[in-house]
Amino acid sequence: MSDNSVIVVGAGPAGLAAACLLAQDGRRVRLVAREPGDASDPRTVALMMPSLRILENLGLWPGDLQAKTQPLRKLRLVDDTGAAMAAPTVTFDPAELGEEVFGWNFPLSLLIPALYRRALALGVEVTAADAAGAEPRSDSIVVITTEGERLAAQVAIAADGRNSVLREAAGIRTNRWSYEQAAIATSFAHSGPHDGVSTEYHKQAGPFTTVPMPGNRSSLVWMERPERAAGLMALPDRAFAAEVQIGTHGELGRISDLGPRRLFPMQGLLARDFARNRVILVGEAARVVPPIGAQGLNMSLRDAAGAAALMAGEDDPGNPALLASYDGRRRRDVQPRQQVIDLMNRSLLSGFLPLEAGRAAGISLLAGFAPLRRAAMQYGLASSRG
Template identity: 75%
Template sequence: MSDFDVIVTGAGPAGLAAACLLALDGRRVALVARTPGDQSDPRTVALMQPSIRLLMHLGLWPGQLKAETQPLRKLRLVDDTGSLFKAPTITFDPAELGEDAFGWNFPLGLLIPALSQRAAELGVQMTGADAATAQSSSDGVSVTTAAGQRIEAQVALAADGRNSLLRDAAGIRTNRWSYDQSALVTSFDHTGTHDGISTEYHKGAGPFTTVPMPGDRSSLVWMERPARAAELMALSDQELGAEIQIGTHGELGRISNLGPRRLFPMQGLVARDFAKNRIILIGEAAHVVPPIGAQGLNMSLRDAAQAADLMEGEADPGNADILNRYDALRRRDVQPRQQVIDMMNRSLLSGFLALETGRAAGMALLAQFGPLRRAVMTYGLAPSGGLPRVMRAPAPEPPVLLA
C-alpha cells in the first residue's frame, strides 16, 4: 500500500541520521520537513564517541567535520553554589578509559547541513514541507504535508520535536514538566586557552557550562532563573561578556566577540510509549532533558540507530515485535538518565541543605574513588545494556601467534 518503506518527520540531527541509516540499508525513505532556513542557531552539541562512530558509518567522519570541530579532552565539574558543604572539583579524563577524547563539540549550523547533504546523496526523498496531518492504520502510516502532498509508508519515525504531530497520531500521551529556569546560549572568544576542557560550574540557579570550540573560543549554556536570564539577554555584548568572565572566575581570560544568543525555557518530557501503532518516537518526540552532561542529542542518536538496527532485513519494518522491542530497549536507556539529570538539576535549585549535602558527598566520592568514576564515565558514554551496532567500538584484533 505504500509509496515508501519509511517516513521520517523532522529534519533535526536525529531525524536526518535516522533517514541516512535507513537509506543505507536500502529502504525507500521520505523525509517530511521544511527546508532548513535560518542557520543562526547558536547552539553546539557535544557528540560522544558512540555518536562519532555513527557519523563514521555514514561516511561523514573524519573528513571536513573533524577539521571544523573541537575534541573534548576532559570534562570538569565545579561546585560553585556557595553552599556550606562545598564539593571537590571533579575532572573526568578519557585516558582512564583508554581514549584520547570523550567526543567532539559540533556547531548545529555545521552538523545539520552535513547530515542533510548526506541524506540527499543516499536518495532520501525530501518533501520540503512539514507534516500537516497524519494517520496510522493496521498496515501503514499516511502523512499529508503542508503543501498538500500525501505520502504513505509501512512505518513512520517521529522526529518532529516535543510537540510531535506524529506522536499525537499514534495516540501516545506524555508526562511533561517545567523547571524554574531558562538557558541562555551563546559563544565567545577568550584570551586564555581552554585546553579542550569542558567545564560545568554548578551554580545556585543551575549549571553554567563552557564547551571548547576550535581556537580560543567556547560555547556557553547558562541556566538561570527566568527573570535573571531575561536581564542577561537585554545586556550589551560588552556587559554580557563581563558577566561571563565573572561566571568563569576569569579562568578563560578576557571575554570578547560574543556570537548570536538565544534563550530556551527549560522543560522535561517523557512519552508513555516510545512506539505504538506503526509510529516510532525518536529524539525530543520521546524525551526532553535539560542540557546537563551532554546526554540529550546522544540519546536521540541512539534512538535513530536502534530503530535502524531493529528494522534491518525485516520485510515489515513496522511490525509489532519491532515496536515492542524498541520501546523496551530505549526505555531502559532513557529513563534512568532522565531521572539522574532531573535529580541533579533539582538539587541545585532546591536550596535544601540535605540535598546539597548529598550532592556534595556524591561528588566527593566520585573524585576520590577511581573505579566508581570510571564506571560513571563509561555509563555516560553508552547504556549498560549495549549500543546499537553502528555505534559500537570495533572488536580488538586477535593477537598474532608466532610459530
Template identity: 40%
Template sequence: MTDASKQSVFDIAVIGAGPAGMTAALLFASKGFDTALVAPKVNHEDGRTTALLQASVDLLDNIGIWNELAPRAAPLSKMRMIDDTGRLIRAPETTFDSAELDLPAFGYNLLNKDLNRILEEAAVREPNLTFVHALAEGYDFDEAHATVHLARDNTISAKLVVAADGRNSPARSAAGIDVRRWDYPQVAVVLNLEHDRPHGDASTEFHTPTGPFTLVPLPGRASSLVCVVKPEQADALVALSDDLLARELETRAHSILGKFSIASKPQKFPLSGLTAKRLMGPRLALIGEAAHVFPPIGAQGLNLGLRDVASLGNILSTAKAQSKDIGAHDTLEVYEKQRFTDINSRTAAVDALNRSLLTDFLPVQFARSAGLYLADKIPPLRRFLMREGIAPGTRRKSIGAPQIKE
C-alpha cells in the same frame, strides 16, 4: 536522493529534518530501506552547538560523514566540575579525563549549523533517500501502512513512520500517545564566546545555586556557553550590551579562560522536560525530542536521540533480514523495550542533578557532594561513571572513535 514527484510509497517516512531526523533517514537509507525525509526545510541559522559523545561519533562515522564534521569540531578530553554554590556543604572540584578510558576524547563539540549542513549534503547524495520538502499536515495509521498527508492534497505512504518532529510532535499526537511534561524555574542563556586563554580541550561546568554554568570547547580559543539562571536573571543578561555581557560572564567564570568577547547573539530557552508514555504506536516509532526532552545538562539531549536512532536502525535491519514487517507491533515493541531503561535513567539523573542545585536542603547537598567526592577518590567508580556518561552499558573496547584529522 530520488525525485519526490516520482515516488510516493516508501519503506520508511522520517518526519522532521533536525539532526536526529536527518541522521535516522541517512542510517535507514544506508541499510537499504527506501526512505522519505519529510520536512519543509533544514535550519542553517542555528548558532548553538552540540557536544557529540563518542557513541554518537561512532554512528556518524558509520553513515560516512564524521570525516567531514571532524575538522569543524573541538575534542572534549576533560570534563571539570566546580562547586560554585557558596553553600555550607560543597563538593570538591572533580575532573574526568578521557585518557583513563584510553580514549582521545569523551566527544566533540561543533556548531549546529555545520552539523545540519553536512547532514543535508549527505542526504542529497544518498540514492535511497527522498527529501520531501513539505509540512506533514496529518496522518492515517492502519494495519498495512501509514499515510502522511501533505499540502495540496498530496500524500505519501510507508510501512513505518518515524517521528523526529520535536517536543510538540504532531505525529505523536495523531497516534494518541500521551506525554508527561514538567517545567523548571530556570532559563538557559546560550551563546558562543571567544577568550584569551586556551581551553585545553576541557569542558568546565560550574555548579551554581541557579543551575549549571558550562563552558564547552570549540575550535581555537572559543567556547560555547550554557548559563542556567532564574527567568528574571536571563532577561537582564540578554538585555546587556556585548561588552557588559562579556564582563559579567567572565566574572561568573572566575576568568579561567581570560578575557571574554561575545561571538554570537545570546538566546534564552525556558527549561522543561517531557517523556512520552509510549515510544510506539500503530506503524509509528518516536525518536529524539518527540520521545524525550530534558535540560541541557551533561550533553545528553541529542546523544540520547541518536542512541534511539542506532537502536531502531539495528532492530529494523534485523526485521528486514528475517523477512518481518518493519512496521508491525512486535517489531516496534522490541524498540520500545530496548530504549525505555536508557531514557528513564537519563531523565531521572539529569532531573536529580538539576534539582539538587536548586535546593538548600542539607541532606541533598551532602549527597551530591559525597557522590562527587567518591567519584574523585575511587578510580573504578570514576571510570564506570565516565563510561556510563558516554553511553549505557559500554566497555572501553566498544567506544573507540576515529581521531580528529588535522
C-alpha cells in the same frame, strides 16, 4: 498517495541520522521537513565517541568536519553554588578509559547541513513541508502534510520535536513538567587557552557550561532563573561578556567577541510509549532533558541507530513486535539517565539542605573513588546500540 518504506518527519540531527542510516540500509525513505537553513543557531553539541561512530558509518567523520570541530580532552564539574557543603571539583579524563578524547564539539549549524546533504546523496526523497497529521492503520501509516499531500509508508519516525504531530496521531501520551529556568546559548572568544576542557559550573540557578571550540573560543549554555535570564539577554555585548567573565572566574582569560544569543525555556518531557501504532519516536519527540552532562543529542542519535538496527532485514519495519522491542530497549537507556539529570538539576534549584548534601556526597565519591568515576564515564559514553 505515494508509497515508501519509511517516512521520517523532522530534519533535526536525530531525524536526519535516522533517514541516512535507513537509506544506507536500502530502504526507500521519504523525509517530510522544511530544508534546514538556520545558520545563526548558536548552539553546539558535544558528540561522544559512540555518536561519532554513527557519523563514521555514514561517511561523515572525520572528513571535512574534523577541522571545524574541537576535541573534548577532559570534562570538569565545579561546585560553584556557595553551599555550606560544597563538593570537590571532579575532572573526568578519558585516559582512565584508555581513550585520548571523550568526543568532539560540533556547531549545530555545521552538523545539520552535513547530515542533510548526506541524506540527499543516499537517495532520501524530500517533501518540503511540515506534517499536519497522520492516520495509523493496521499495515501502514499515512502522513498528511501541510500542503495536503498524503504519503503512505510501513512505519513513520517521529523526529518532529517536543510538540510532535506524529506522536499525537499515534495516541501516545506524555508526562510534561517545567523548570524555573531558562537557558542562554551563545559562544565567545577568550584570551586564554581552553586546552580542550569542558567545564560545568554548578551554580544555584543551574549549570553554567563552557565547551571548547576551535581556537580560543568556547560555546556556553547558561541556565538561570527566567527573570535573571531575560535581564541577561537584554544586556549589551560588553556587559554580557563581563558577566561571563565573572561566571568563569577568569579561568579562560578576557572574554570578548560574543556570538548570537538565544533563550530557551527549560522543560522536561517523557513519552509513555516510545513506539506505537506504526510510529517510532526519536529525539525530543520521545524525551526532553536539561542540557546537563552532554546527554541530550547523544541519546537522540542512539534512538536513530537503535531504530535502524531493529529494522534491518525486516519485511515489515512497523510490525508490533519490532515497536515493542524498540520501546523496551530505549526506555531502559533513557529513563535512568533522565532521572539522574532531573535530580541533579533539582538539587541545584531546591536550596533544600538534604538534597544539596546528597549531591555533594555523590560528587565527592566520584572525585575520590576511581572505579566509580570510571563506571560513571563508561555509562555516560554508553553504546550507540540502544
